[in-house]
Amino acid sequence: xxxxxxxxxxxxxxxxxxxxxxxxxxxxxxxxxxxxxxxxxxxxxxxxxxxxxxxxxxxxxxxxxxxxxxxxxxxxxxxxxxxxxxxxxxxxxxxxxxxxxxxxxxxxxxxxxxxxxxxxxxxxxxxxxxxxxxxxxxxxxxxxxxxxxxxxxxxxxxxxxxxxxxxxxxxxxxxxxxxxxxxxxxxxxxxxxxxxxxxxxxxxxxxxxxxxxxxxxxxxxxxxxxxxxxxxxxxxxxxxxxxxxxxxxxxxxxxxxxxxxxxxxxxxxxxxxxxxxxxxxxxxxxxxxxxxxxxxxxxxxxxxxxxxxxxxxxxxxxxxxxxxxxxxxxxxxxxxxxxxxxxxxxxxxxxxxxxxxxxxxxxxxxxxxxxxxxxxxxxxxxxxxxxxxxxxxxxxxxxxxxxxxxxxxxxxxxxxxxxxxxxxxxxxxxxxxxxxxxxxxxxxxxxxxxxxxxxxxxxxxxxxxxxxxxxxxxxxxxxxxxxxxxxxxxxxxxxxxxxxxxxxxxxxxxxxxxxxxxxxxxxxxxxxxxxxxxxxxxxxxxxxxxxxxxxxxxxxxxxxxxxxxxxxxxxxxxx
Amino acid sequence: xxxxxxxxxxxxxxxxxxxxxxxxxxxxxxxxxxxxxxxxxxxxxxxxxxxxxxxxxxxxxxxxxxxxxxxxxxxxxxxxxxxxxxxxxxxxxxxxxxxxxxxxxxxxxxxxxxxxxxxxxxxxxxxxxxxxxxxxxxxxxxxxxxxxxxxxxxxxxxxxxxx
Numbered sequence: 001x002x003x004x005x006x007x008x009x010x011x012x013x014x015x016x017x018x019x020x021x022x023x024x025x026x027x028x029x030x031x032x033x034x035x036x037x038x039x040x041x042x043x044x045x046x047x048x049x050x051x052x053x054x055x056x057x058x059x060x061x062x063x064x065x066x067x068x069x070x071x072x073x074x075x076x077x078x079x080x081x082x083x084x085x086x087x088x089x090x091x092x093x094x095x096x097x098x099x100x101x102x103x104x105x106x107x108x109x110x111x112x113x114x115x116x117x118x119x120x121x122x123x124x125x126x127x128x129x130x131x132x133x134x135x136x137x138x139x140x141x142x143x144x145x146x147x148x149x150x151x152x153x154x155x156x157x158x159x160x161x162x163x164x165x166x167x168x169x170x171x172x173x174x175x176x177x178x179x180x181x182x183x184x185x186x187x188x189x190x191x192x193x194x195x196x197x198x199x200x201x202x203x204x205x206x207x208x209x210x211x212x213x214x215x216x217x218x219x220x221x222x223x224x225x226x227x228x229x230x231x232x233x234x235x236x237x238x239x240x241x242x243x244x245x246x247x248x249x250x251x252x253x254x255x256x257x258x259x260x261x262x263x264x265x266x267x268x269x270x271x272x273x274x275x276x277x278x279x280x281x282x283x284x285x286x287x288x289x290x291x292x293x294x295x296x297x298x299x300x301x302x303x304x305x306x307x308x309x310x311x312x313x314x315x316x317x318x319x320x321x322x323x324x325x326x327x328x329x330x331x332x333x334x335x336x337x338x339x340x341x342x343x344x345x346x347x348x349x350x351x352x353x354x355x356x357x358x359x360x361x362x363x364x365x366x367x368x369x370x371x372x373x374x375x376x377x378x379x380x381x382x383x384x385x386x387x388x389x390x391x392x393x394x395x396x397x398x399x400x401x402x403x404x405x406x407x408x409x410x411x412x413x414x415x416x417x418x419x420x421x422x423x424x425x426x427x428x429x430x431x432x433x434x435x436x437x438x439x440x441x442x443x444x445x446x447x448x449x450x451x452x453x454x455x456x457x458x459x460x461x462x463x464x465x466x467x468x469x470x471x472x473x474x475x476x477x478x479x480x481x482x483x484x485x486x487x488x489x490x491x492x493x494x495x496x497x498x499x500x501x502x503x504x505x506x507x508x509x510x511x512x513x514x515x516x517x518x519x520x521x522x523x524x525x526x527x528x529x530x531x532x533x534x535x536x537x538x539x540x541x542x543x544x545x546x547x548x549x550x551x552x553x554x555x556x557x558x559x560x561x562x563x564x565x566x567x568x569x570x571x572x573x574x575x
Numbered sequence: 576x577x578x579x580x581x582x583x584x585x586x587x588x589x590x591x592x593x594x595x596x597x598x599x600x601x602x603x604x605x606x607x608x609x610x611x612x613x614x615x616x617x618x619x620x621x622x623x624x625x626x627x628x629x630x631x632x633x634x635x636x637x638x639x640x641x642x643x644x645x646x647x648x649x650x651x652x653x654x655x656x657x658x659x660x661x662x663x664x665x666x667x668x669x670x671x672x673x674x675x676x677x678x679x680x681x682x683x684x685x686x687x688x689x690x691x692x693x694x695x696x697x698x699x700x701x702x703x704x705x706x707x708x709x710x711x712x713x714x715x716x717x718x719x720x721x722x723x724x725x726x727x728x729x730x731x732x733x734x735x736x737x738x
Contacts, residue, residue: 117589122600126643146643182585182646306637
C-alpha cells in the first residue's frame with residue numbers, strides 16, 4: 001500500500017527513470033517528500049523550471065531515453081512551458097509531472113493555480129490529469145509509452161496535491177504492458193511503397209539523400225551510413241540531423257537550408273531524386289516551396305503521416321519507423337539486379353566537387369582571416385580540433401548556433417544538441433547540464449553567445465551543486481548577432497535593441513562568483529592555447545569569454561522567398 | 576469543398592478541447608460541431624463540418640488521427656451518406672402571416688412545436704441546405720430567433736464507423 005506521492009516516484013523507478021530534473025513548490029511537496037525517502041530516482045535541483053525542461057530534453061537527446069521533469073503548480077508549470085514547446089518542436093520524448101492545487105480548489109483561482117493541461121495542450125503529444133491516486137501507475141506507464149513511441153514528444157501529467165497525500169494509501173502494481181485502442185503508431189513501412197522507392201532511387205541520375213532529426217531519434221544512423229556507402233550517393237543533413245551521417249565522411253555535403261552549404265543547397269536544387277529520411281521539409285530548409293527542387297521526384301520516409309506532403313508533396317510517401325524502412329530498402333537494393341547508373345553518378349559527383357571547390361566551406365575558409373579580430377568560425381574550428389571532434393556540443397540560438405552547426409563536424413549522432421524547431425535562447429547551458437548528468441566523464445561544450453547565456457545563466461549555480469563540469473564557450477560579440485545581421489541586411493544597419501553597449505557583466509568574475517573558472521580571450525594568437533587550458537580543466541566548469549568580430553555574418557544565407565540555390569555567399573557575393 | 580468528418584472519440588475529460596484546439600492552432604475552419612456520447616459510454620461521437628481543399632482536408636484528418644483521444648474517424652463526404660441537422664426557429668406569425676408560415680412549414684415538412692398569439696416556434700430537420708432554404712423562404716423580416724444543432728451524419732449502406 002502506497003500513497004499517491006510514493007506511487008508516483010515508485011512508478012518512475014519501475015519505469016527505469018534515473019534522473020528527475022525539477023524544482024519544488026507547495027503543490028508538489030508530497031511528491032518531494034517521497035523523493036526524499038528513497039534513493040533510486042535522483043533529483044537535480046535546477047534554478048528555474050525552464051532549465052529543468054531543457055536539461056531533461058538534452059538528457060533525452062544525448063541518451064535516447066525519456067527525459068523526466070517535476071515542477072510545482074502555477075508559476076512552476078508555466079515556467080516549464082518554453083522547454084516543453086522546445087521539446088515538442090524537435091520531437092523529443094519527455095514526461096513533465098506538474099503539481100496542481102487540490103482537486104476541490106481547481107477552477108476557483110486558488111493560490112498558484114493554473115490550468116496546466118489547458119495551457120500546455122498545443123505543445124504536448126498528450127496530457128493527463130490524475131483524478132485518483134490508484135490511476136497513477138497506469139498513467140505513468142502510458143505517459144512514458146506515448147512520449148517514446150511513434151513520433152516522440154512531451155507528455156504532461158498534472159497531479160493535484162490531494163492525490164499525493166500521505167494520508168491515503170492504495171495497492172500499487174506497475175503494469176507490464178500498455179495497450180491503448182486509440183494509439184497504435186506505425187512501425188513498418190508499406191512494402192509496395194518501399195519497392196517503388198528503391199526503383200526510383202536506383203534509377204536516379206542526380207540523387208540526393210536528405211536526412212533529418214528522425215534518423216538520430218530513430219537510432220538509424222548506421223543504416224543511413226550503410227545506404228549512402230552502398231549507393232555512393234551524396235547526403236546532406238538538416239540542422240537536427242547533424243551527426244546522422246559522419247560530418248567528415250566523403251559523401252557528406254554539409255548541412256542544407258537557410259545557412260546550409262553552397263554544395264548541399266545547390267545539389268538539392270538540381271537533383272532528380274530526393275530521398276528524405278526523417279526530415280520534415282521545414283521552411284528553414286525548403287525556402288520558397290513553389291521554387292523547391294523543380295526537377296526532383298521525392299521519396300519521403302517519416303513516422304508521422306502528418307509530416308508527409310504537409311509542405312512539399314511526396315511522390316513516394318512511406319509512413320514508418322526509419323530504421324525498419326531503411327533496413328528493408330537496404331536488403332532490396334542488395335538483392336536487386338539493377339545498379340545505379342555509374343556514369344551519371346560520376347558526372348554528378350564531378351559537378352558536386354566543382355561546387356565544393358568553388359564555394360564550399362570545407363574546402364577552404366570563406367571568412368576573412370587576415371584581420372586582428374577573432375572570427376567566430378575559427379573558434380568553432382579550434383574547439384573541434386581541441387576536442388578531437390568527439391565532444392557533446394550544445395548550443396543556444398543565433399549566429400553561434402549556425403557557426404557551430406557548420407564548423408563542428410559531427411561524426412556521431414546525439415552529439416549535437418540544439419533547439420532547432422523552436423529556436424529557444426537559453427537552451428544551451430541547461431542542455432549541457434542534462435548531457436553531463438547522463439555522461440559524467442564526457443566532454444560537454446556549450447557554445448553560446450553573450451545574449452543567450454544570460455537567459456539561463458542562473459544555472460551556473462546548479463553546475464556547482466552537482467559538479468557538472470561543462471565548458472561554456474561564449475562567442476561574445478556584444479550584440480544579438482543574428483538580429484544584428486538581419487538589421488544589416490534588411491534594415492540598413494538600424495540596430496534596434498540589438499546592441500548591449502557597456503551593459504554586459506564581467507563574465508569572468510561572474511563565473512568565479514559561482515566557484516567556476518573564467519578565461520577571457522581577446523587575441524587571435526591565444527585562442528588555441530586558451531581553449532586547451534579550458535579543456536584540460538576536466539573537473540571544473542570553465543566559462544570562456546571569447547571576444548569575436550561583431551561585424552561577422554553567417555554565410556551562406558539563402559535569399560528569402562527564392563529557391564534553395566539562391567544564396568548570399570558573403571557580404572559581396574551572391575549566386 | 577465542404578466536408579463532414581465524423582470522429583469516434585474517447586469519452587474522456589479534455590478530449591473535446593484537444594479537437595477544437597487543433598483546429599484553432601492550425602488555422603483550420605470549423606463550420607459546425609456536434610458531440611454526444613454513443614451507445615458505448617466510453618466513446619463520444621463528434622461530427623464536424625469544415626471547408627478546405629483536398630490538401631487541407633488530408634492534413635486535418637491526419638492531425639485528428641494523431642490525437643491520442645481520437646479512436647477512429649471517417650470523412651463522410653468521401654462516400655454516399657446521410658446528413659441531418661435540426662433547427663428550432665421562432666418566427667413572427669400574426670394576421671395573414673400565420674397561414675403563410677404554416678404553409679411554408681408544411682412544404683418543408685417541419686413541425687410547429689410551440690405557439691403564441693404572435694409567434695410560431697418551428698422544428699425542422701434535414702440537410703443543412705434545406706434548413707438554409709427554409710430560412711430564405713420565411714425571410715429575414717419574420718425571423719426572431721434561430722438555433723441549429725450542427726450537422727450529424729452517417730454513411731449509407733454497409734459502411735460503419737465503429738470499433
